[in-house]
Every structure is written in C-alpha cells, then in structure tokens.
Amino acid sequence: MEGERFLNHRTPEELEKWKNTGKTEGSEDSMKELETEFNSFEQEVGLLDTVGPKAREIIGQDCNMVSACVSRPYPLVVDRAKGSVVRDIDGKEYIDFVAGIAVMNAGYSNPEVQAAISAQLEKMVHCGYGDFFAEPPLKLAKKLRDLSGYSKVFYCNSGAESIEAAMKLSLWKTKRQNFISFYNAFHGRTLGALSLTCSKVRHKEHFPTIRTVHTDYAYCYRCPLNLDYPSCGIECAKQIENLVFRRELSPEDTAAVFVEPIQGEGGYIVPPVEFHKEVRRICTDNDVLLVADEVQTGCFRTGPFLAMENFEVRADITCLAKALGSGLPIGAMLADNELMDWPPGVHSNTFGGNLLSSAAALASLEFLEKENTENHVREMGAHIRHRLRELQENFPCIGDVRGLGLMTGVEIVKPDKSIDPVRRDKIIREAFKDGVLLLPCGDSVIRFSPPLVMTDEEADLGLDKFEKALKKAVR
Numbered sequence: 001m002e003g004e005r006f007l008n009h010r011t012p013e014e015l016e017k018w019k020n021t022g023k024t025e026g027s028e029d030s031m032k033e034l035e036t037e038f039n040s041f042e043q044e045v046g047l048l049d050t051v052g053p054k055a056r057e058i059i060g061q062d063c064n065m066v067s068a069c070v071s072r073p074y075p076l077v078v079d080r081a082k083g084s085v086v087r088d089i090d091g092k093e094y095i096d097f098v099a100g101i102a103v104m105n106a107g108y109s110n111p112e113v114q115a116a117i118s119a120q121l122e123k124m125v126h127c128g129y130g131d132f133f134a135e136p137p138l139k140l141a142k143k144l145r146d147l148s149g150y151s152k153v154f155y156c157n158s159g160a161e162s163i164e165a166a167m168k169l170s171l172w173k174t175k176r177q178n179f180i181s182f183y184n185a186f187h188g189r190t191l192g193a194l195s196l197t198c199s200k201v202r203h204k205e206h207f208p209t210i211r212t213v214h215t216d217y218a219y220c221y222r223c224p225l226n227l228d229y230p231s232c233g234i235e236c237a238k239q240i241e242n243l244v245f246r247r248e249l250s251p252e253d254t255a256a257v258f259v260e261p262i263q264g265e266g267g268y269i270v271p272p273v274e275f276h277k278e279v280r281r282i283c284t285d286n287d288v289l290l291v292a293d294e295v296q297t298g299c300f301r302t303g304p305f306l307a308m309e310n311f312e313v314r315a316d317i318t319c320l321a322k323a324l325g326s327g328l329p330i331g332a333m334l335a336d337n338e339l340m341d342w343p344p345g346v347h348s349n350t351f352g353g354n355l356l357s358s359a360a361a362l363a364s365l366e367f368l369e370k371e372n373t374e375n376h377v378r379e380m381g382a383h384i385r386h387r388l389r390e391l392q393e394n395f396p397c398i399g400d401v402r403g404l405g406l407m408t409g410v411e412i413v414k415p416d417k418s419i420d421p422v423r424r425d426k427i428i429r430e431a432f433k434d435g436v437l438l439l440p441c442g443d444s445v446i447r448f449s450p451p452l453v454m455t456d457e458e459a460d461l462g463l464d465k466f467e468k469a470l471k472k473a474v475r
C-alpha cells in the first residue's frame, strides 16, 4: 500500500476531539487502544458508522493482527467486484475509481481472464520457472514483445521487484554505481527502489540508500523553478546536464536515469512532451541508460500500451507490474537483447513467470487489445477531465485538473493555492460514504484511475457523487 493516508493529516482540532471522545464500540482489544487507526476512523468522522457490522468486526480484528505500517484511507472491507463496481462485505456497492491501485484495468471478474485462470488452474499453478521452461510465460513474452517492441523480458512479482531488476541490469551493464531520479518519484519500497523514490520522507527515514541524485520533475502547476511553460525551455530537465552532471554526479558514474512517464504516487503529475524528449536526449548524449517506470502508467492506462508512447520516447529499459497480471502478482522488466545479455545466475527468483499469473496477464492483454481500449481510454479520460473542469469553475478548492487517458489527478488547494490535504481527505471520505472509491496521492491530490472498462453511466454517476462530496467538504 502506498501513499499517505488521511490519518496523517490530523488537525489540532481533530486531535482534541479524539481525546475528548468517550468510549466507542469495537472489539475488546481495540477498545484499549484509543489511538489505533480503528478508533481513529470512528472517532474522527464517524466513518465506521457508515459501514456494516461485518466490516466493523473485520477491521477491529485486522487492526490487532496486521502490521500497522499499512494504512487505509477509509474502512472499506471488500467482498466481491464486477467490472467497475466493488461490493463490500455487508453488501454495499461502490463505484470504483481506484481499480485496486491501477491494477484492474480489464475490470473485476473479467470473464475472459477468469476463464484463462481456471484453465491454467486445472493444469498447473507454479513450476519454478527460474529453473524450468513452460509455455504460458513464453506466450506472454511474445505478446509483450509485440505490444512494446522490446525483444526480451525478465519476470518478477511486483513493481518494486521490476525496478530492482532494472537497477541491477543497469549496474551490471555499465559497471557504474549511481542513479538519477526525480523529486516526487515513487518507484517502490524495497531498499534499492526506495533509493530512487523521493515522494515522502516517511518512506525513507531510517533506511539506507544506494546513491541516487534527485532532480526536478516538470511539475508545471507548482514549478520547482518558478518558471512558466513553455517559456521555461524545460529548464527542469536541462538541470541534469547543467547542474547534476557538472556539480554532483558525473555521467561516467551514472548507471541510469529512472523516470515515471507520469508521476503517480507523487501527485499524478503530467509533464509536457518536451520534458521526456529532453531527458531522453540527455541520456543518449551522455551515454547513460534511461529506465521508464511504467508500473502504474503501463498496460493501456493512458491509452497506448506504454505511456511513453504519448511522449514519443523510447526508454532503454521499461518496468511493468500492477495491471499486467489483472490482479495476480507479476512484474516484468523489458529491454532489448543487446542490453539484456547478462549471463545465467546473475539474477533470478522463485515466482517470476508464475504459470497462473502469466495466463492471467496474457488473457488480460488480449482482452484489452481487442476491445479498442486505447480509444475508449482517451475518450473517457477526456470526458472525466471535462466534467472535473466544469466542477472547478464552481469549486475554487479545485486548483488543477490534469491527466492522460484514465489517469487523472485533481489538486485540492486553499484560496492562496497552497496545498490542502485536510480538505482533500474530507472529500475522499465524503465520497466513500456515498459509495465512491477514490485515493489520495501527492501532497494534496485526489486520483481517478478507474478500471479501463468503466462505462459512461458509471463514470457519470461516480462524478455526480463526487460533486456531492465536494459540496459537503467545502461547507
């Protein structure tokens, strides 16, 4: 689970309210822990009153048994889901703008994916693909080659693992030791990937790093250099050459630049096309590898299979995960043969190329390919942003609406344009109460990343409810 949660944004008044609130219902253990997240939910906004008894029971137990390092924005206890609608354990339905954190691109309970999983389940689930051969991962490799143009794939189990693989491949290939990535970047939480991540200090404090120099991303709504696009000349990207390579880290010592086509956890930040083109040019001119982290943006999320296609940029290595397996864990690192020529034994794992995950991934990609997803994603994304921009006219707290395809961020601001995470979280909670699932990202952003199969009616109903949530949150 990534991103910061509303519990981290307690106002002094809210804290005071919690302290003064009397005992609440819940399991016996949770009653003792006044400051557990379970009680915080209930006391802060009465959110637990809005879910049913089964959900309350499960949350009470979960909070006592599962590590508190994962935090949840609201008390959703899922039971089942179909398409873009999630039903909770007590039978309440929600329109889903989360998609399991940009995972369920082909929709929940997609019949074609389910059929492929069932067929593979009958035959064999796992073989230890790191040691043996099998057909499903090979078929998937061909599909990935056809969709992406990269000739080779390395399989793993998650986004962070695919980033780790790309870090290792670029270290191995260049024999250099250091990386460059961007402020607000999120590349995962394992120690290698965490070195690249630079989104929130809580992710990083007390953990050691592999040396990574961070530099400015093109966050035009809040330009880190106080410039305006396009007169800025994409100075942020140019800093890699003008600043980093001159003052801090020689290109001779730089194994790779890691970049997200659109920053995800950092706030759904969409850079101008020239940003990625300039980063690509700098990497080429300085003989440094470029790695695209498409863990969140890949698999048709922004329209084309890879989001970098929107920017007409091709990275040397591309990382995929999240939506690839349609809900089953799988990650993939893609590169061309000349780059991925490391010898046997340098890198491997137990579950990479898992048969069930590979079958699910292939069926999901085939489904998305034949359903004319690219056009649907572009049209629905444009529609969602159009409606959100209409809302922006009546709600000054909406500072910015931005996105590509079905990846849209709404930045919530105070009248002076400063961030407003408290109001952002209120909006998300009000939407939840009314049956809409949304997640925060960045400092003050609400993200919309629905299943790519969401219908117009579902999107409009969800947006109507979002408008109601805005009204309640600005009162």
Ligand SMILES: Cc1ncc(COP(=O)(O)O)c(C=O)c1O
Residues within 6 Å of the ligand: 001, 002, 158, 159, 160, 161, 163, 186, 187, 188, 189, 260, 264, 265, 293, 294, 295, 296, 297, 321, 322
């Ligand atoms: C862009 C990006 N890279 C990497 C990751 C890490 O993926 P995982 O959580 O599967 O390790 C994420 C997760 O949100 C992500 O958004």
